[in-house]
Amino acid sequence: VVEAITQAKQVGNGRILATATLRLDLAAGQAVPVLHAPASLSRFTGDGLKIVQSNVDNKPVFLVVAARAGRFTASMDYELRAGDGDLVIPLPTPTAAVHSLRVEFSRAGWEAACAGAMQADRLGGLADGRSGTALVLAPGASEINLRPQTRDPSAETVRYFAESGNLFIPSAGIINGRHKLTIRPTQGQIDKLAVRVPGKFTVGDVAAPGLADWKFDPATRLLALVFAPARTEPFAVEIISQMPAGQLPYDAALAPIHAEGATGEVGMTALAFAGDAQPDAIKPVGMAVMDAGDFDRGLLGDNKAGGALVLHQVFRHEGNTASLGLRVLPVQPEIKVQATQLLSLGEERVVVAADLDVEISRAGIFNVSFALPPGLEPEAATGEAVTHWSEAKESGARVITIHLAGRTLGRTKISLNLAGPMPAAQPSWDVPRILVREATRQTGDLTIVPERGIRARALTRQNATPAAAPQGKGLPAGALAFRLLQPDWQLAIGIERLEPWITSRLLHEATVRDGQTRTRIAMQLRVENAAIKHVRLRLPPLDAEDARSVRATGEAVADIQPVAGEDGLWTLSFQRGVLGEVPVDIQYQQKNDPAGAGFAMPIARVEDSRQSTAFLALRSTGRIGLEANVLPQGWYRADWPLVPEALQDPTERGAPALCFRAADPDGPLAVAIRRHDVADVLKLRV
Secondary structure, three states: OEEEEEEEEEEEOOEEEEEEEEEEEEOOOOEEEEEEOOOEEEEEEEOOEEEEEEEEOOEEEEEEEEOOOEEEEEEEEEEEEOOOOOOEEEOOOOOOOEEEEEEEEOOOOEEEEOOOEEEEEEOOOOOOOOEEEEEEEOOOOOEEEEEEOOOOHHHOOOEEEEEEEEEEEEEOOEEEEEEEEEEEEEEOOEEEEEEEOOOOOEEEEEEOOOEEEEEEEOOOOEEEEEEEEEEOOOEEEEEEEEEEOOOOOEEEEEOOOEEOOOOEEEEEEEEEEOOOEEEEEEEEEOOEEEOHHHOOHHHOOOOOOOOOOEEEEEEEEEOOOOEEEEEEEEOOOEEEEEEEEEEEEOOOEEEEEEEEEEEEEEEEEEEEEEEOOOOOEEEEEEOOOEEEEEEEEEOOEEEEEEEEEEEEEEEEEEEEEEEEEOOOOEEEEEOOOOOEOOOOEEEEEEEEEEOOOEEEEEEEEEOEEEEOOOOOOOOOOOOEEEEEOOOOOEEEEEEEEOOOEEEEEEEEEEEEEOOEEEEEEEEEEEEEEEEEEEEEEEOOOOOHHHHOOOEEEOOOEEEEEEOOOOOOEEEEEEEEEEEEEEEEEEEEEEEOOOOOOEEEEOOOEEOOOOEEEEEEEEEEOOOEEEEOOOOOOOEEEOOHHHOOHHHOOOOOOOOOOEEEEEOOOOOOEEEEEEEOOOOOOOOOOO
C-alpha cells in the first residue's frame, strides 16, 4: 500500500521534470505500480525494493517488488512531455493516502490546480520570472490543470486612484463641507483608508459601503476609515464636515480633502451659497475653472438651514496642493412694508393701531425695529412669527425691537398697539409715525379717527395724499384718510375740542305726607358733540340730614355729591365719558311741617343743559289735599299723559294730584296744603 507521496515538478521548455518520494507498506514479494505511461522513469532508489517494468493494457508500467515485508521509502525521478498548449497533465503516480505536490513554473503568472485538491497555496520566495503552487491532493486525483494565475488581492500591494468632489457652503458663523471621495482600486484590497481633512474642518459624519468604523484625529487632521470586508471594487465615501467662521463678512481658506497614499488623484471643488451669504473675491491656487454642469449635483442636496443652495463656481484640480481663498459678504435682506395705521384721538388718550404686512426677500431676518414716537408707550406686538418685543435707547431715542421666531423669510404680519395721553387742543400737532428702520421700502394707509367732541383737520403734509375713508368700518363723519407714499412722510393736523351740547327732559315728582316729603327726579340727558363725565344739578335746598338721603342711580352713574359753598348745587359724576341718551334717577326725602298750611316748591334743573323740558308732579296721601291756585311766570298746568312715559315711575299707576310744566320759571311754585277733617260717624251698638 502506498501511504504517502511527495512530489516536486518543474514545468518548462515543453517538459515536466518530477522528483517523487514514496512511503510504502508491503508484504514480502508484493508488487505495487509506482509509475505508468506516458511518464518515463529516469531514476529509482529504494532499500529492499526492486523496480521492474511491465505492460498493462499494452502500456508500460513500473512496479516495485518488496524483498521482504515491512515499511519502505523510495525515491524516483521521471519526465513528462508537455507542449505549450497542454493545460491538463495526467498524474502518472498511484493513489496515496497523503499526496503532496509542488509544481513550479519557469515563467511568472502560472499556477496548478486540481479538482481533487484539498489545499492549494501559491509558492513564495521564488526567483523573479517564476511561479508555482503547492497542492495537497485527495485520494483518487488523476490529473492537474495548468492555468494563468487568478488574482489574490490580499497578497498584492495596494494601489488605487482617488477622485474627490468637494462642496463648500459658506454662511454666517460656519462653513459646511460636503465631500464625495471615489476610490478605484487597481491592485490589492483596501481594508483601511486615511483621508486628510484640510484647515480647521471637523468631521461630522461618514458614510460608505462596508464601512465598519471611522475616527477623526484633529491633531493630525487624518480621518481613519476601516472597512470590513476589504474593498476590491470601486466605492465612494461621503463625508460631512464643518468649520467655524466669524460673523459676516470674513475671509476663508479652503482646500479639498486628500486620500493618503493614492497613486493618482483628481477632483472638483465647488462653492455654493444660500440666501444669507455671497462671495466677494475668489482666489484659486492650482485650480482651473470648469463648467458647473460637470459637477455632481447630488452633493447639493437639501439645505437644512433653510433656503435653496445656488451653485456659484466650480474648479478642477490634480494632486494635493490645490487651495482656494475667498471673502464672504452678507446678503442684505430686502424688506418691503405695507402699513395700515389707525390713529384714534380720544377724550383722554391717543391710540395707534398699526398692521404691518412685511415681505422679506433675498435673506432671512431675526427682528425688525422702529423708533417709538414721543409721547406713546407700546402696549402689544403680535403676529404669527412674533415671539416678544424689547426696548432700548439709541442716541437718546427709544427703539422698539420686534423679535421673530428664528430666521424669517417671505411674508409675515405684525400688529402693533401704541397709546399715550391725548394732546391738548392746539393749532398744529405732528402725527406720530411708525417707520420700520430695516425697510428698503415702506408705503401704506393712515386713517385718523377723532372721537365725538374732537375735530381734526389736516394742515401740512409731505408724501401723504388724501384718500377716501375706508367704507364699511363704521368710521365717524370726521375721519381723515391718507395714502402714505414714502417712508419719510409727514403730516400735521390741527386739534380742536368741541363743547358738549346737553339737552334734558326732567320729571320732578314729590309725594307729600305728614311730616315728610318723598321726592323722585327722573332725567333723560342727551349729550352731543363731546362726551362728559360730570354734570351740575340744582336741587331744592336741603339741610344736612336731608342731604344725606340723596341717591342717584343709572347705568352710567358713578356718584352724586354736593358742591361745597353752593347751596342746592350738586355734581353728578359718571363712570366714564357719556354720549347720547343718559337716563338718571335721583331720590331723596325731606322733612316738612305736619301742621303747615303750605310750602314753596322749586323745581330741579340741569345747570349745564342748553335746552330743558321739565315737569312737576305732586302727590299726596291720607287727609292731605294740595292746591296751587297762583302760578308764577313760567309755570303751566299740564295733563299727566303729556309727561313722557320714560320719565314716569312704573310703580305709580295713578295720576298725581297736580301736574305742571316749567319753562324758565321765575320762582318756586306756591303749594297750599288743605287737611280734610274726619267725617262724623254714628256709634255702633252691638
